[in-house]
Amino acid sequence: MSGLLSFSRFIDAMNERIGKLAAWLVLAAVVVSAGNAIMRYGISWSSNALLETQWYLFGIVFMFGAAWTFRSNEHVRIDILSSTFSKRVRDWTDVVCHIIFLAPFVFLHIYFAIPSFLSSLRANEGSTNAGGLLVWPARLIIIIGFTLLLLQGISELIKRIAILRGDIEDELVTAANAAEEEVARAIAALDVADKPAVGAAKPLPAAKS
Numbered sequence: 184m185s186g187l188l189s190f191s192r193f194i195d196a197m198n199e200r201i202g203k204l205a206a207w208l209v210l211a212a213v214v215v216s217a218g219n220a221i222m223r224y225g226i227s228w229s230s231n232a233l234l235e236t237q238w239y240l241f242g243i244v245f246m247f248g249a250a251w252t253f254r255s256n257e258h259v260r261i262d263i264l265s266s267t268f269s270k271r272v273r274d275w276t277d278v279v280c281h282i283i284f285l286a287p288f289v290f291l292h293i294y295f296a297i298p299s300f301l302s303s304l305r306a307n308e309g310s311t312n313a314g315g316l317l318v319w320p321a322r323l324i325i326i327i328g329f330t331l332l333l334l335q336g337i338s339e340l341i342k343r344i345a346i347l348r349g350d351i352e353d354e355l356v357t358a359a360n361a362a363e364e365e366v367a368r369a370i371a372a373l374d375v376a377d378k379p380a381v382g383a384a385k386p387l388p389a390a391k392s
Contacts, residue, residue: 184350187341194338195254198331202251205244212240231312242321246328250335270353274343281340289333296325 216237223229252258268276302308303319310316345351 184345184348188345188351191338191341194334198250198254198335198338201331202248202254205247205251208240208244212237212244215240231310231315235310235312235316239316239321239324242324246324247331249328250331253332253335253339271347274347274353278340278343278347281336281343285336286333289329289336292329293326293333296322296329300326 215233219229219233219237300319300322303322308318310318342351342353346353
């Protein structure tokens with residue numbers, strides 16, 4: 184199990200680094216979008232390449248950040264149901280759902296995306312808009328993004344099994360508990376600051392006119 188956990192840690196570190204790098208592309212997308220708008224309204228000039236660069240950047244952020252989001256447990260869950268389950272039941276639910284739903288879903292996307300990418304690459308497919316960008320890199324981004332998500336699913340599956348076996352602690356639960364303790368300490372400190380010191384002089388009542 185130690186070898187699998189090492190592999191899991193490698194995947195986590197890789198996807199976290201890729202996700203953080205991809206997050207900077209949000210700033211790049213904002214700069215490109217603002218620059219394109221300024222030029223369009225300022226000097227009546229625009230470019231289809233710049234317009235398509237925006238959705239390229241958005242696609243990279245979305246596809247390359249999905250695995251990091253999954254690793255951070257930030258994807259949408261049905262908390263109304265899962266919150267009623269015990270921790271062990273939630274872990275078993277994750278194991279089953281990763282195998283039955285996540286893995287086939289991601290694998291099918293990769294399986295069908297590869298022929299589409301190869302066909303686009305062979306034809307050197309370009310945009311239907313004049314002066315637009317090539318299309319095949321966008322198809323490659325889809326394959327890479329879903330591959331990273333599949334690897335993260337494998338990592339999460341390894342960790343869930345290790346948690347159920349008692350080999351490791353759930354780092355997400357540990358982090359959540361630490362955050363709750365920090366909030367509780369901050370609230371307690373505020374309560375202490377609001378209370379008057381022992382033996383402090385009470386304010387004199389206002390004089391009546």
